[in-house]
Amino acid sequence: MRQRALVTYLWDRHLAAIAEFLPGSGVEVLVVPTAHATERLHRIAEEQHCRVVVLESLSAETSPALGATSQALHGVLEGSSWLPPGQSEQAADRLRAIIGARLDADLPAAMATIDALEVARDRYDVVLFVTSEDVTSAAKVATAWARSRAVPSLHLAHSLALLDPYTVHAHLLADVLAVYGERGAEGYLDLGIEPSRIVPTGNPAWDVYSDVRAIAPTLRTQMIDAFGLDPALPIVVFGTTFSGKLTAFDTGEAHLQTLRAFVHACEELARSGILVNAVIKDRPTSASQGQTVLDQVLSDSDARQRYAYCVEHTEAWTVCADLLVAVDSNYLVERMLVGGTGINLVGIASLPLPPVFDAAAGIVEAEAHELAECMRGLLTDEQLRGRLREASARRLEYYHAGGDDGRAAKRVAELMGRLASPVGGAGGRQHRPLLERMGIRRRR
Amino acid sequence: MTTVDDWEPVVASRLREGPEGIRLLAHVVSGDYLRAVGAPGGGLTVEELADLADADGLAIEAISPYGALLGGPDSTASLLADLENTNRWRRLLGWIEGDATLASAVRVLERTLIAALPPGVTHRMLVVLARRSAATANAGWRDRSRTVSRSLATGDLEGAVPGLATIAQTLATELAPLLTSSKVRYLCFSILNAAASRLPGLDATRFLPADVAATYAAWRRAGLIDAEATALTRTWAASSPMRLHHGVDVTLACDYPLVRDLLAQHYGLFGDEH
Numbered sequence: 001m002r003q004r005a006l007v008t009y010l011w012d013r014h015l016a017a018i019a020e021f022l023p024g025s026g027v028e029v030l031v032v033p034t035a036h037a038t039e040r041l042h043r044i045a046e047e048q049h050c051r052v053v054v055l056e057s058l059s060a061e062t063s064p065a066l067g068a069t070s071q072a073l074h075g076v077l078e079g080s081s082w083l084p085p086g087q088s089e090q091a092a093d094r095l096r097a098i099i100g101a102r103l104d105a106d107l108p109a110a111m112a113t114i115d116a117l118e119v120a121r122d123r124y125d126v127v128l129f130v131t132s133e134d135v136t137s138a139a140k141v142a143t144a145w146a147r148s149r150a151v152p153s154l155h156l157a158h159s160l161a162l163l164d165p166y167t168v169h170a171h172l173l174a175d176v177l178a179v180y181g182e183r184g185a186e187g188y189l190d191l192g193i194e195p196s197r198i199v200p201t202g203n204p205a206w207d208v209y210s211d212v213r214a215i216a217p218t219l220r221t222q223m224i225d226a227f228g229l230d231p232a233l234p235i236v237v238f239g240t241t242f243s244g245k246l247t248a249f250d251t252g253e254a255h256l257q258t259l260r261a262f263v264h265a266c267e268e269l270a271r272s273g274i275l276v277n278a279v280i281k282d283r284p285t286s287a288s289q290g291q292t293v294l295d296q297v298l299s300d301s302d303a304r305q306r307y308a309y310c311v312e313h314t315e316a317w318t319v320c321a322d323l324l325v326a327v328d329s330n331y332l333v334e335r336m337l338v339g340g341t342g343i344n345l346v347g348i349a350s351l352p353l354p355p356v357f358d359a360a361a362g363i364v365e366a367e368a369h370e371l372a373e374c375m376r377g378l379l380t381d382e383q384l385r386g387r388l389r390e391a392s393a394r395r396l397e398y399y400h401a402g403g404d405d406g407r408a409a410k411r412v413a414e415l416m417g418r419l420a421s422p423v424g425g426a427g428g429r430q431h432r433p434l435l436e437r438m439g440i441r442r443r444r
Numbered sequence: 445m446t447t448v449d450d451w452e453p454v455v456a457s458r459l460r461e462g463p464e465g466i467r468l469l470a471h472v473v474s475g476d477y478l479r480a481v482g483a484p485g486g487g488l489t490v491e492e493l494a495d496l497a498d499a500d501g502l503a504i505e506a507i508s509p510y511g512a513l514l515g516g517p518d519s520t521a522s523l524l525a526d527l528e529n530t531n532r533w534r535r536l537l538g539w540i541e542g543d544a545t546l547a548s549a550v551r552v553l554e555r556t557l558i559a560a561l562p563p564g565v566t567h568r569m570l571v572v573l574a575r576r577s578a579a580t581a582n583a584g585w586r587d588r589s590r591t592v593s594r595s596l597a598t599g600d601l602e603g604a605v606p607g608l609a610t611i612a613q614t615l616a617t618e619l620a621p622l623l624t625s626s627k628v629r630y631l632c633f634s635i636l637n638a639a640a641s642r643l644p645g646l647d648a649t650r651f652l653p654a655d656v657a658a659t660y661a662a663w664r665r666a667g668l669i670d671a672e673a674t675a676l677t678r679t680w681a682a683s684s685p686m687r688l689h690h691g692v693d694v695t696l697a698c699d700y701p702l703v704r705d706l707l708a709q710h711y712g713l714f715g716d717e718h
Binding site for chain 2: 101187
């Protein structure tokens with residue numbers, strides 16, 4: 001009898017769900033691509049007496065079918081029937097070159113991935129496929145493979161979709177999407193995806209907040225020491241954003257423009273006598289030039305406030321900040337989780353889009369020109385802070401299922417358990433309809 | 445106080461028999477609107493309203509459309525249905541109570557624009573009827589309704605909306621200070637976009653200050669680019685069975701980087717050159 005296997009493309013931050021899922025699941029093998037075979041995954045596998053099989057070890061680096069497939073698809077490009085209407089000859093050639101280059105770059109790994117998944121399916125009883133995203137090359141192909149082979153598939157969202165899913169995100173390939181809260185389903189429902197395929201679970205990565213909150217005072221002292229902050233001044237954290245350049249609504253300058261707006265607002269506060277510890281919490285992907293960009297913005301602004309820069313300690317800043325400012329960001333949902341106040345800086349990171357927070361969330365939305373005034377209000381008006389905190393607490397469940405109960409990993413694991421082919425079942429074949437097995441009935 | 449089950453004949457008889465000048469303010473579902481959005485029957489067109497008023501010796505004194513944004517979605521069809529049936533539109537309108545700028549913009553749009561447009565623009569209209577011994581005024585409403593239909597059919601906005609230039613100018617002036625809000629920009633852009641799908645010749649610069657109209661043009665273009673780029677990833681290889689490897693479409697692997705490359709290299713966004 002073949003061993004039961006789980007194919008996982010989960011990100012490190014979601015792995016607690018696997019740790020919760022494995023006991024009693026009968027799964028003995030974790031099939032995982034190299035990119036996700038992290039130390040933490042190995043540790044979880046060891047604890048649960050599971051074997052880790054690296055996906056790439058199951059197939060040749062080059063698929064035997066690569067040559068013929070590539071040639072056929074390049075052949076398609078040589079024709080014209082696929083072109084969008086109204087392309088000039090020059091534009092058509094440009095499109096051929098762009099798509100042709102993508103084929104050469106992306107096909108080899110994609111086909112090797114499919115070959116390896118086929119071997120995994122021959123060798124093991126693959127009872128479930130789970131991924132943190134279904135958009136980038138390998139994960140998208142792997143998710144499509146799971147669907148095509150009727151392997152139950154779960155996409156655990158890697159963020160709460162505050163921005164409506166656009167271009168590369170505007171689909172659901174897996175059988176089921178686990179969202180952090182009902183708010184994360186809104187954009188997918190607007191795309192016409194069946195409500196029954198979306199399940200709010202909470203985010204396993206945020207379970208940590210149920211513990212972090214308890215040590216907030218100690219953490220605050222440590223962060224003040226570590227970053228040389230003034231203990232007498234409030235801590236205002238700015239969570240930076242970036243331009244993904246995957247939608248035409250992106251201005252391409254989100255990082256710089258929003259950082260500049262934040263610094264300008266801080267300086268306006270300084271001129272009116274309000275001094276703060278300003279902390280720029282940058283993203284790891286911006287780290288290589290983040291400090292340089294900040295220095296440039298500060299020198300342009302003749303800065304009077306103190307600014308600290310870092311790319312780490314996300315959770316610590318969430319609980320230590322007196323005020324968090326961010327841009328259409330899940331960071332503000334984390335802030336709701338810890339009962340803090342936050343401002344969403346709107347209007348400059350992209351062309352006009354629908355508001356990402358609803359009016360009930362207790363998150364203040366500020367245009368760049370309103371930011372200083374909104375910050376002043378939240379730093380000086382305790383009653384206002386109290387009202388907003390209460391609103392956030394009331395609305396939290398909608399943004400994060402289970403609120404701050406710290407049980408999201410358990411909920412995801414339970415969902416995985418309902419989805420996985422039952423013990424004793426023929427691998428990949430479903431004895432009951434998937435949604436019925438999940439205990440999910442159509443909401444509409 | 446009198447309570448009657450069948451109130452319509454009672455009202456009609458009171459109006460017929462009442463003194464000269466007695467008025468009735470009626471909420472009427474617009475038949476012109478329902479026909480414009482392809483809904484099955486119901487409501488009263490302006491022509492039907494004029495016929496009924498003639499028969500009862502009443503004169504139509506005013507017809508005013510209202511509630512395009514504030515009345516909530518119609519239970520059936522709507523000119524804004526593509527927006528109203530979405531979570532994102534409900535999320536936006538949910539801010540009206542807590543966002544004074546957005547609330548002002550909605551008020552301006554209702555009072556300055558919607559109320560001045562022909563009755564077919566929303567499904568709700570308020571009608572003022574008055575008892576007149578010589579109810580000849582209704583012919584004017586009938587003529588006007590026909591003019592509107594003819595003008596809209598040929599895309600002649602000026603013909604459909606007398607005084608459009610002044611209305612547009614007033615609207616642009618009143619909206620200008622509110623358009624510093626990104627929510628108001630999104631609201632106005634979405635409505636203009638919905639209107640433009642029915643009136644292709646609609647010129648946004650008449651309703652928006654020049655710089656905002658330029659942003660609107662970029663916004664419209666962004667929507668078209670996103671749609672075209674996304675569709676292209678799914679269609680370019682659709683005719684080739686060779687895209688399938690063990691039943692899986694291998695071109696899916698290209699989608700994410702391809703959209704990024706198309707936006708930068710084909711559509712020339714983000715400062716990259718063609």
